[in-house]
Amino acid sequence: MPEPPTVVVLRPVAELAALDRVELAAALAPLWEDAAVLADLLVGRSFSGWAELVDAAEAEIARADEATRVALLRAHPRLGADPVGLRRRSATSWAEQGGDRRAEPDLDGMLAELNDRYEERFGFPFVAWVAGRPLRDMIAVLEERMTHRRDEELQAGCEAMVAIARDRLGRIEGERA
Numbered sequence: 001m002p003e004p005p006t007v008v009v010l011r012p013v014a015e016l017a018a019l020d021r022v023e024l025a026a027a028l029a030p031l032w033e034d035a036a037v038l039a040d041l042l043v044g045r046s047f048s049g050w051a052e053l054v055d056a057a058e059a060e061i062a063r064a065d066e067a068t069r070v071a072l073l074r075a076h077p078r079l080g081a082d083p084v085g086l087r088r089r090s091a092t093s094w095a096e097q098g099g100d101r102r103a104e105p106d107l108d109g110m111l112a113e114l115n116d117r118y119e120e121r122f123g124f125p126f127v128a129w130v131a132g133r134p135l136r137d138m139i140a141v142l143e144e145r146m147t148h149r150r151d152e153e154l155q156a157g158c159e160a161m162v163a164i165a166r167d168r169l170g171r172i173e174g175e176r177a
Contacts, residue, residue, distance in 0.1 A: 008172050010050060017046040030172065031165040032057075034075035037068060050169055058162045066154065073124040073157045078115055079138060107136055114142045122150050127157040129164050 011027045019027060021039045028035035028042075031054070041060040047053040061069060118126045126142055145153060 008168075010169075010172060013047050013050055013053065016042075016053070017044060019043070031168050032072075032075075032161065033077060037072045037075060041068075050173070054162065054165050054169060057165065061158050061162065069154055069158050070124045072161060073127050073154075076125060076127050076161065078125055079111060079128065079130065079135070079142070107139075110139060111135065111142075114139065114146075118142060118146060121146065122153050124154070124157065127160045127164075129160050129167060131164070131167050 008030045010030060016024060016027060021036070021043045024043050025035040025039035028038055031050075032038050038057055038060075041064065042053070042057060045056065047056065061072065064072075115126055126145065128138060128141055128145075130138060145156065148156065
């Protein structure tokens with residue numbers, strides 16, 4: 001039987017400007033997994049709300065150098081990761097990728113192979129907004145994105161990171177309503 005969803009609570013946005021980069025990364029983690037790279041871009045800044053923070057993060061990511069954007073993508077869990085390991089790393093990503101789904105050797109193997117090919121071609125992991133879509137549906141997305149240029153994929157992955165953060169923020173704020 002699946003466990004009940006974990007309630008995520010965001011720190012009050014007024015506290016964020018006073019946090020050091022490690023504390024800020026922890027505060028951002030519900031929206032951006034391993035957020036150390038993003039914390040470096042936002043540390044010391046004040047925001048009127050979490051939506052403004054996401055907007056600022058989007059602007060910072062867009063103007064960041066390639067190495068920073070690649071590091072941000074590398075911090076995101078791999079699509080189709082082992083559910084047990086994924087759950088330990090990120091309950092949010094675990095739930096978005098199907099939660100307690102049963103292992104499907106053909107699907108898991110195909111995703112692992114496609115992820116490997118993608119990472120070999122582009123030098124960073126595939127990131128897409130999944131949020132409950134069946135992982136099997138992501139195979140076509142991954143295959144299509146393999147036809148893109150590296151700069152297009154870097155942009156697409158970063159845009160997906162922001163879309164994921166906006167989606168997570170909307171769900172967290174919806175839980176509070």
